Amino acid sequence: MAPAVRIQYRSAIVGGDRMVMTRGGLAEGADATHFGFSTVPLGDKQGLVDEVFHKVAGRYDLMNDMMSGGLHRLWKNELVSMLDPRPGERRAWRHLDVAGGTGDVAFRIVDALERRVRRRGGRLDRAAAEVTILDINGDMLGVGRERAVKRYGADSVLDFVQANAESLPLEAASLDSITIAFGIRNVPRIDAALGEFYRALRRGGRFLCLEFAPMDTPGLDRVYEAFSFHVIPRIGQIVAGDAEPYRYLVESIQRFPRPEAFAAMIARAGFQRASFKPLTGGIVNIHSGWKL
Numbered sequence: 001m002a003p004a005v006r007i008q009y010r011s012a013i014v015g016g017d018r019m020v021m022t023r024g025g026l027a028e029g030a031d032a033t034h035f036g037f038s039t040v041p042l043g044d045k046q047g048l049v050d051e052v053f054h055k056v057a058g059r060y061d062l063m064n065d066m067m068s069g070g071l072h073r074l075w076k077n078e079l080v081s082m083l084d085p086r087p088g089e090r091r092a093w094r095h096l097d098v099a100g101g102t103g104d105v106a107f108r109i110v111d112a113l114e115r116r117v118r119r120r121g122g123r124l125d126r127a128a129a130e131v132t133i134l135d136i137n138g139d140m141l142g143v144g145r146e147r148a149v150k151r152y153g154a155d156s157v158l159d160f161v162q163a164n165a166e167s168l169p170l171e172a173a174s175l176d177s178i179t180i181a182f183g184i185r186n187v188p189r190i191d192a193a194l195g196e197f198y199r200a201l202r203r204g205g206r207f208l209c210l211e212f213a214p215m216d217t218p219g220l221d222r223v224y225e226a227f228s229f230h231v232i233p234r235i236g237q238i239v240a241g242d243a244e245p246y247r248y249l250v251e252s253i254q255r256f257p258r259p260e261a262f263a264a265m266i267a268r269a270g271f272q273r274a275s276f277k278p279l280t281g282g283i284v285n286i287h288s289g290w291k292l
């Protein structure tokens, strides 16, 4: 999909210090936000994010493994085991995976549902569950759709929807659960998206969010920063032919709120029992909230 806005973005690491390049002296505020270490007009961020994922879509899954040493698989497995998806008995259990990209989380959810149904001697169908992958980027969804057909055939419980997390094309109180993995930090208006997740969930519904956190554990932070800012963009250059999108991805982690602050945002959106579980020394967290 062609990005709505094309703006050159760049930030640099100089002698280990981050140099923050702002555009035209914009200060972050009501109508400015961050894009990696750059400050951009709020209305421009989504176009820039779309451009990143348009560039990385074809190599996204390979790069995920290379950048995390395969750890993203364990983190996603943990997310799905916390969700503990169960097929509905009287009506289909409805799940939405926001920023679902190439389908990794949704496929794990479908596999978990299939295992449960098979144990009962049944077959997973739309009477038992519906799992929707929603993403703003048609290129990421296109890769996901191809993978889904290879894995489950054309007739599965999966649906693909191209839409913005800030404005879900779904009725209020129509979902049993929502997940978002490594997606929320890319959304320009995070509060708007959290509000939408709350609106779309039924009472008793659960929201789970897997996301990186800025690293500040003494000792570990230097190793982590060296890997993130020097090694990952280089891997991106070699494997995908472009370092810049990967520089954005690691910079955006450092600009994401700390887990306590993000849990407070989830609570402010209306969710109850907002909590988070750090994984791998706090490199990532799984945030949880309930609509009760």
Ligand SMILES: C[S@@+](CC[C@H](N)C(=O)[O-])C[C@H]1O[C@@H](n2cnc3c(N)ncnc32)[C@H](O)[C@@H]1O
Residues within 6 Å of the ligand: 046, 049, 050, 053, 098, 099, 100, 101, 102, 103, 104, 105, 134, 135, 136, 137, 140, 163, 164, 165, 166, 180, 181, 182, 183, 186, 187, 188
């Ligand atoms: C790092 S990828 C994560 C993909 C997948 N969840 C995973 O864990 O492998 C982030 C995804 O967020 C999507 N995204 C960014 N902004 C979005 C928005 N406003 N609404 C929906 N999806 C968005 C991107 O298109 C991209 O597919």
